[in-house]
Amino acid sequence: MNFSTRLFPLATLxxxxxxxxxCASSGPDSASARPVLYPNATLSRVxxxxxxxxxxxxxxxxxxxxxxxxxxxxxxxxxxxxxxxxAGVASVVGALITGRGSEGVLxxxxxxxxxxxxxxxxxxxxxxxxxxxVYRSFVQRCLSEKGFDxxxxx
Numbered sequence: 001m002n003f004s005t006r007l008f009p010l011a012t013l014x015x016x017x018x019x020x021x022x023c024a025s026s027g028p029d030s031a032s033a034r035p036v037l038y039p040n041a042t043l044s045r046v047x048x049x050x051x052x053x054x055x056x057x058x059x060x061x062x063x064x065x066x067x068x069x070x071x072x073x074x075x076x077x078x079x080x081x082x083x084x085x086x087a088g089v090a091s092v093v094g095a096l097i098t099g100r101g102s103e104g105v106l107x108x109x110x111x112x113x114x115x116x117x118x119x120x121x122x123x124x125x126x127x128x129x130x131x132x133x134v135y136r137s138f139v140q141r142c143l144s145e146k147g148f149d150x151x152x153x154x
């Protein structure tokens with residue numbers, strides 16, 4: 001089994017883990033959270049369906065104003081790069097210490113970079129879904145002006 005044949009299953013596994021990490025990014029502290037309305041007089045008067053429509057309208061208005069629900073960080077790419085660099089260098093140093101030839105050093109460095117990059121990308125995926133505070137403040141103010149009270153995000 002050559003080097004590229006062994007690398008393919010690792011890349012496939014990394015892609016699968018990265019996809020699962022994206023699915024795990026939900027809840028009140030994620031960018032995909034939605035405002036929760038307190039059942040005040042306005043919500044009681046208009047009903048839940050109209051309340052959801054007003055929430056959707058405020059979410060759309062925030063995005064139309066140029067705001068994004070998530071902070072645009074490049075956490076996945078940054079952590080993948082860090083992981084690839086650290087693991088690649090560590091693998092090369094390990095290969096040099098054990099006295100491998102130049103081809104062995106290059107293979108060890110490439111394998112280390114692939115594993116480190118995959119691990120870094122997975123780590124970045126778990127840290128990339130941060131809510132944008134300005135976006136949330138905009139939506140909460142929009143709803144407040146319509147008479148709704150936001151008690152949290154879920």
